[in-house]
Amino acid sequence: MTNFIHLHTHSHYSLLDGLSKIDDMVKLAKELEMPAIGITDHGAMYGVIDFYTACVKNGIKPVIGVEVYIANRSRLQKEPHIDNKRYHLTLLAKDNAGYQNLIKLTTAAHLEGYYYKPRIDKELLRARSEGLIALSGCPAGELGRAIKSGNMEKAEAVIREYQEIFGPENYYLEIMHHPDVEFFQEWRSALIELSRKLNIPLVATQDSHYLRPDDAVAHKTLVAISTNTDIGDTAIFSGKGEYHFISTEEALERFKDIPEAVENTAKIAERCNVNLTLGKFIFPDFALEPGKTADQMLDELTLNGARGRGLDQDPEVEKRRQYELEVIKNKNYSPYFLVVADLLRFARESKIYTTVRGSGAGSLVAYLSGITNVNPIEFQLPFERFLNPFRPSAPDFDMDFADNRRQEVIEYAKRKYGADKVAQIGTFGTMMARGAVRDVARATGKPYETGDRIAKLIPMGSQGFPMSIDRAMELEPELKNIYERDSEARQILDIAKKLEGTVRHVSVHAAGVVIAPKPLVEYVPTQFDPKSETNIITQYDMYTVGEDGIGLTKLDFLGIRNLAILENAVHLVKQHRNTDIDIEKIPFDDKKTFAMLAKGETEGLFQLNGEGMTKHLKELKPTTIHDINAMVALYRPGPINNISEYIARKQGRSPIKYFHPKAENFLAKSYGILVYQDDLLFTAMELAGYNWETVDKFRKAVGKKIPVEMAKQHKIFVEGCQTHSGMSEKQAEQVWNLFEPFQGYGFNKAHAACYGRVAYQTAHMKANYSTEYMCAVLTAEAGDTEKIAEIITECQRMGIPVLPPDINSSFKDFTVIKNQQSADQIRFGLLTIKNLGEGVADAVIAERNTVGPYKNLEDFIFRSQSKILNKKSLEALIKCGALDAFGERNMLLFNLENILTCVRDKEKEINSGQTNLFGDAGPALPPLHLVPTNPVQIWEKLMWEKELLGLFVSDHPLNSYQQELKLQNVVQIKDAVSRNGSSVKIGGIITKTQKIITKTGRPMIFSWVEDLTSKIEVVVFPNVLEKNPEAWKENSIIVARGKINDRDGALKLLCDDVKTLASMA
Structure with a gap:
């Protein structure tokens, strides 16, 4: 029997239009015994690698394509009411050259031709037609529009042009069967006539947007969500037509008058043979020194690093250095280490505060090359958890930078490797259970309260384990009850179940950056960040762009606020105390720091704040950095239950005991308590005979809570403990039960050491340089009034006054004010004032720096410009207290028009040439005469502060x-x-x-x-x-x-x- 092959399908990567999830679509194709399947999402290639992988896994040939938008004129022309007109065209890749051209066309559509939609033009098609098959498209194609207009001469000209572009053998007339949709019948008849007249083959497509007929309502709801309407108003496909994933039998019935159109689907699929190489690592082209290999350069870098850290005479260090270098060399990873080391060298030389988190801190090579500042030997961090001879995955350093300077590192990478070879990685936001319920309720015309009431019955998920509606039904009896007894709720939940997990939007990954040895367009389609017209991102996400996909080097550049706080605090200490601090060389045994933590004074600290953590720190009374690391690791769902026993053993209230004598080898510093994920790995290796190859499978099973793998590893572990360590089955089971809290939540030891280090650094700065540190925290939290209020409360507890803005002493951000007679103070910055723009703040500060402080109100007005100091900004300065030195707030506000008149008069005088901008020529304006009025009531004054600063400042x-x-x-x-x-x-x-x-x-x-x-x-x-x-x-x-x-x-x-x-x- 003839096979029908779907060559025009839309997955959920046709954002808020396609409903079909790729795995489900491929599985359905397999179920229907289709040997191949195509993907043609709208204007983008987001799902191509997932699609390719799913097809290969299921023994189905992947046909890669895109439904592109053809510009009415040039892709570069973007004139309203003219260039918003565009045509659809279905393109399929015959081979790898065609796949490469799809990447280039899609990229150009987004970077050059985007106007409402990503558009290409015929100029690009002519340049990038190699390896492509073109189908004429749906009725919204150029041919379809010509037919609808009744201009058959134009229709034939369109056909000839596309035949000329792609070659006659690579152009097909695409025909569908949707008889209920307006104009389809006429369009279909015209296509058949054109095919016979011009001898051009027809090909049948379905334009599938969802999988099964009963998904039609869910799809209509999805479109209503996209267009912000409800399904009663949505006229998608004129409300008619079936766009599900039809079987071969259905296709033969629909196209029984033109069976050759079905036969041609299989012929086209036979011609499409894209073969992608996935999982092969592609490193950036790092510039090597003449005559040296990457291995030699890394060897030299680490040797110099050992000398610089005073470790070059330590035999243990040298032995481990050589061992790690050998593993790295054998896996050809030296270029990657050099790239990362260079990026972090730039950051540190630029005084950008940085750290590395994750298992990479277990590498001595990383420590000696300057990638990390955590000595893995000192903290007993295993290299093999990061990289070992058996582990197939590539090394992955997660780099953190001060969030206000992260972009500088990305720009450095662009300068070094080429802007066309560096991009941030795209990511996809999906419809989660609660959001899907609310969206469906709105799109189906229900009141907001209805969707909100149902959504709130769905429990929150946890990191890495999102909540689904089906799982919520099992966990929440009330949700199940409302589903069973309330038909309205049942309808909403049934549709939401079909929508949850559907891709909703594309955005920028918080950390991911990719660097390629050649222009990125050789590997991956790119586009602009939807929120920026300059920032380029990949269309493939972090999984498909990296080692699991096309293999490019993926780097994590995460912006961390607390690093910016540390950087600013150190700067403020230098500015106000003339004291230089090297944050990487502060002592880790500072008694003042640990005393502060023991008292629970944790507000504003990294990883150590919050009610629960503070409570445990007060009980623990930490005395070493190891205590800090342990608390960072333990204070997580699951392991948190071990905190009480950890504290009791540290303080001698509970005896230190080990579940097996061998455990003392790796649990001595944690008093016999399982704290880190590494503790589980060493337990498995020491007690059950695992090695670094097999324990990686054990780690993944425990870490990801995979039931089938967990059962398998449970059996291996228990049997291994019996044969390897002579334990009884009962003893082995007791140890296994200790692993339960770590399922999905364990911190690896290296990660805890890195975060513990930063946590301690923030605590050290707060304990020893309180005013500067708290000022830096306030600056970092500016904009979050709730957080600012909490920090100000902490400042008050610490005896640090926080003052309202002042026109003579405020800068843009919060500022430390030195006070010789009493405690130093912190002053609000001008940028914290609502309705006061950055331009006003800059002008006020620049004038003050140039000429000096403003002496009085007349002086301030005399030196201000009306185009900068308008009514809105002047009112804001008065109400928040920034002009308190010049008069009572209500009096100034009562005389606002009088003051503004003086500003305008001064501006006229400047413009007439009688004086210059700074008032150092010509006569001054006469003194202001302010009309007296009653002072503002305290409550109204406080409300003004709340309005403009977000909180009460002078009082509460x-x-x-x-x-x-x-x-x-x-x-x-x-x-x-x-x-x-x-x-x-x-x-x-x-x-x-x-x-x-x-x-x-x-x-x-x-x-x-x-x-x-x-x-x-x-x-x-x-x-x-x-x-x-x-x-x-x-x-x-x-x-x-x-x-x-x-x-x-x-x-x-x-x-x-x-x-x-x-x-x-």
Whole structure:
């Protein structure tokens, strides 16, 4: 029987249009006994490698293609109402040359021709036609449009042009069968007539957008989500047509009048033979010194590094250096180490703070070459966890940089290797369970509250283990119950299940950067970051662009805020104390640092802050960097249960014991407690006889919680313990049970050592250079008013005053103000003021630096420009307190128009040539005469600060109510959140409210209440709201009683009573 081959299919990489997931599509093709299948997503090649791999795995020939958009004129022309017109064309790669041309065409479409859609033109097609087969396209193709217009002469001209471009043997008339869709019948008849008249072969396609007929509603919903409409308004395909993945039998029935069109699908598939080489590592072209190999250069680099670190006479270091170099050499990885070492050399020479995380810190070669600053011998970090003779995967250094300077390292890579050889890696956002439910509810015309109510019943997933709707049904009885009894909820959930996991958008990976030895377009299609017209990203994601796919060198350049904080803090110390600090050489036995941690003063620290971690640190009273590393590793779901015993053993309250005598060899520093993922690996090797080859499979099974692999490894481990260590089955099972908490959550030891190091560095700076460090933290957190409030509270506890902005002492960011008589202070920066642009801040500071401080209001006005200092910015300066030195806020605000008039008069004087910009020629303006008025009330003053700075600075409204709150027996919010399930009473100010209408038509409110310690969401149900609706206005000070609840994964107070103390509304 003739096989029908799908040559025009859209996977879910046809963003928010295709619904078919690649694995499902390929499996269905196999189920239907199709020997080949094509992929032709809209204008991009996002899913090509996944598709190719899935086809090969399932014994199906992959036919790689793209449905491209042809510009109406040139791809470079982008004139409104003219160039938004475009045509569809289906292109398929015959061979590797065709695949390469698809990459180049797709890249050009995005980088050169993008205008509403990624477009190419016929000029490009002529240049890149080799190895391609063209199908004339759907009715939206150029041929289809000519037919629809009734211009058959134009239709024939279109055909001849494409035959000339691709060659007559490589051009087919694409025909479909969707009789319910407007114009299809006429289009189909015309194609058959043209085929017979011009002797051009027809080829049948389905233009599949989903897999099964019952997916049609889900697909329509997906399109409604894309177009921000609901399915009642969506006219996709005129609401008609079937676009599922048809079988050969269906195709033969649909095209029974033209069976040759079905036969031609198989003939085309036979002609398409793309063979990709995947999994072969491709390193950047690193410039070697004349006459030297990469191996020799790495040997020299590490030898010099050993001398520089004073380790060149240590026989243990030399032995391990030689061993690691041999493994690296045999695997041809020396170029990779040189590339990474060079990038980090640039960063450090540029004083960009950096660290490396992950198992790479277990490499002595990395330490000696300057890649890491963690000595793996000192911390007993195994090289083999990173790289060993048996491990097939390539080494992968994860590099962290100060987030405000990360781009500098990327730009360096572009300069060194060529801008066309470096790009950030694209990534795909998918529809997750909760989001899919909300989207489906909206797209099917349901009220927001309906989707939100169902979505909130879905438990939150965890990192690496996203929650699915099916799994949520198993975990949450109420969700299952609502599914079974509520038809509306069932419809939403059924559609959402089909949509979850579907690609929603493309964006930039947070860290991934790829470097190639030749222009990237030789390997991977690229495009612009959707949020930038200059930043280029790959269309293949981190998995398909790297070792699992085409093999390019993938590097992680992650921006870390805490490194920027350290860098800024060190700079501030130099600026204000004239003290140089080398953060990599600070002592790791500083008593002041450990004393601070033992007291739980962790706000603003890396990895060590937060209520739970702080509690454990206070109990632990750490004394060494090893304690810090252990806490970083243990404070994770699962291993967290070992913290109490770790603390007890460290403090001598519990005896140090080992589950087997051999365990002391690798668990001595952790008091016999399993802390790191490496501890599990050494347990398996020492007790069960694994080696570095087999233990890698054990690691993956435990780390990824793969049930089948776990069962297999469980059996191997238990039997191995019996034969290798003489343990009983019961003893082996007891040890295996110790691994359970680490499934999916274990930190490797090298990673903990790297993060522990940075955590300690932040603690050291806070303990020894408090004002500078906290100033750096405030600058880094600018924009997050909630976090700023927490940091200011910590500053107040530490005795560091935080002052409002001041026109004479504020700079752009938070600033340390030296004070000879009392403690140093921190001053708000000008950029923290809402409605004050960067241009105003720059002008104010530049003028102040050039001429000197502003002496009074007249001087400030005299030296300002109206085009910079407008009404909005001047009002912001007054209200936030930046001009307090020149007069009371309300008086200045009352005289605002008078002040602005003076600014404009001064501007006219400058323009007339009577004076210059800085007022050093010509007469000064007469003194300002301000009309007196009453001072601003304290509450209004505080509200101005909240409006413009995001928080109360000079005071807090609650300070006036502390005694009354105390009499009400309220619990501080920071303490209340630890009482899940308990009834508590809190007092605070309402900062935000959201009213909704329930299904029964009654209003309820979600409100945010904050006190001096924290904030919490308060849920006010209709019966409570109706008793006292006036209490729930923003800025009201209330006392609320209710039960703490975390059903949705976020703590809330379910309010049952409220009392109003005051209202600032």
